[in-house]
Amino acid sequence: MKALPETIIPGQPITALAPMQDVTTLPFMRVIGQCGAPDFFFTEYFRVHSTSTLETHILSSITDHSTGRPVFAQLIGESLPDLERTVALLKPYPTAGIDLNMGCPAPKVYKKNVGGGLMRDPDKVEGIFECLRNAVEGRFTVKMRIGFDSTEHYERILDLVNQYEIDLLSVHGRTVKEGYRSEVHYDFIKVAADQCHCPVLANGNILSAEKAADVLNYTGCAGVMIGRHAIRNPWIFRQIREYLSGVAMFVPELQDVRIYVDWIFDATNEPDLSESRHLGRMKKLLNFVGLGVDPEGEFLRTMRRAKTRQELLSICDTYMVDDSQASQPFALEPYDGLVARPNCEVPHQPGTLRAALLG
Numbered sequence: 001m002k003a004l005p006e007t008i009i010p011g012q013p014i015t016a017l018a019p020m021q022d023v024t025t026l027p028f029m030r031v032i033g034q035c036g037a038p039d040f041f042f043t044e045y046f047r048v049h050s051t052s053t054l055e056t057h058i059l060s061s062i063t064d065h066s067t068g069r070p071v072f073a074q075l076i077g078e079s080l081p082d083l084e085r086t087v088a089l090l091k092p093y094p095t096a097g098i099d100l101n102m103g104c105p106a107p108k109v110y111k112k113n114v115g116g117g118l119m120r121d122p123d124k125v126e127g128i129f130e131c132l133r134n135a136v137e138g139r140f141t142v143k144m145r146i147g148f149d150s151t152e153h154y155e156r157i158l159d160l161v162n163q164y165e166i167d168l169l170s171v172h173g174r175t176v177k178e179g180y181r182s183e184v185h186y187d188f189i190k191v192a193a194d195q196c197h198c199p200v201l202a203n204g205n206i207l208s209a210e211k212a213a214d215v216l217n218y219t220g221c222a223g224v225m226i227g228r229h230a231i232r233n234p235w236i237f238r239q240i241r242e243y244l245s246g247v248a249m250f251v252p253e254l255q256d257v258r259i260y261v262d263w264i265f266d267a268t269n270e271p272d273l274s275e276s277r278h279l280g281r282m283k284k285l286l287n288f289v290g291l292g293v294d295p296e297g298e299f300l301r302t303m304r305r306a307k308t309r310q311e312l313l314s315i316c317d318t319y320m321v322d323d324s325q326a327s328q329p330f331a332l333e334p335y336d337g338l339v340a341r342p343n344c345e346v347p348h349q350p351g352t353l354r355a356a357l358l359g
């Protein structure tokens with residue numbers, strides 16, 4: 001097994017920004033870097049199939065990455081020759097490692113037996129692990145869920161993780177079929193941390209520094225990987241470092257969030273992008289940010305109705321800087337009952353996860 005890059009504070013648990021398709025672009029990673037980088041970044045997934053090439057916008061998040069932190073290149077696919085070919089294509093570039101996606105729950109993906117679809121076929125996983133272990137000269141890492149529609153293959157796949165000397169394992173503690181709705185099964189993540197020879201990152205609903213510390217204590221994981229809650233609160237990685245060091249934690253105010261809005265406004269824009277597509281990208285991110293703006297969810301409801309960029313920004317002004325809003329604290333956890341993506345998520349249940357974790 002190869003040693004991992006050093007963390008920002010040597011000896012602290014690892015923090016990682018979870019890969020998120022159409023979100024963790026190069027400009028977004030840079031914004032996160034400005035707020036307080038995680039130890040590791042992961043790219044959006046490179047699709048691997050018979051005619052695939054390296055998508056240039058994803059490649060740029062490796063070649064032009066300027067946060068100073070290592071970035072792992074994620075692949076999604078199942079064809080062994082094409083996986084080998086893609087590893088060779090990536091060889092000249094400064095990746096921290098090659099990461100295999102075994103978690104994507106989108107039906108159009110798992111029906112092709114890639115992403116989360118692999119979790120129902122451990123024999124196929126073995127073939128891919130063997131192929132990639134031989135092809136990848138540096139670190140070979142895996143991101144997986146705990147199963148497809150049950151956890152029947154979980155232990156076998158963890159054995160394969162050991163057998164093929166995977167260098168880092170990230171576990172999203174839900175089955176593929178559980179999508180983003182169920183509670184996260186931290187007990188299964190703990191099994192991975194107990195059994196695997198490599199460092200394990202706990203992933204799923206880690207929504208604050210305090211929750212990160214609880215999950216680390218409970219699971220014994222080497223670190224945490226955070227996705228949606230880093231969109232909502234881009235300071236979360238810095239807060240985790242501060243919390244674990246026992247120093248005062250940065251608590252953003254709504255005026256800090258308004259500045260973040262300007263940064264993501266630029267990060268989601270492109271020279272020829274239409275206003276409506278830019279608005280769509282912004283609303284996708286603000287759906288998460290809005291979980292911490294006001295307890296009634298008025299910002300979320302109003303923002304979702306904005307028809308122009310100007311209107312959207314002035315709504316942000318209203319809720320974040322006007323009328324003495326500026327110095328209001330930004331909630332460290334989502335307000336009760338609010339939900340970013342009503343079609344695929346359920347509201348955060350305050351207290352229950354912590355209570356369950358602490359038994």
Ligand SMILES: Cc1cc2nc3c(=O)[nH]c(=O)nc-3n(C[C@H](O)[C@H](O)[C@H](O)COP(=O)(O)O)c2cc1C
Pocket residue numbers: 018019020021022023043044045074101102103104143172203204205206225226227228229
């Ligand atoms: C918009 C979006 C895109 C995602 N894209 C990817 C991806 O490209 N690769 C991957 O392994 N996981 C992907 N995921 C899953 C996340 O990496 C992560 O496992 C999941 O969101 C749970 O972590 P969280 O509760 O911290 O968000 C995506 C999740 C979201 C919300």
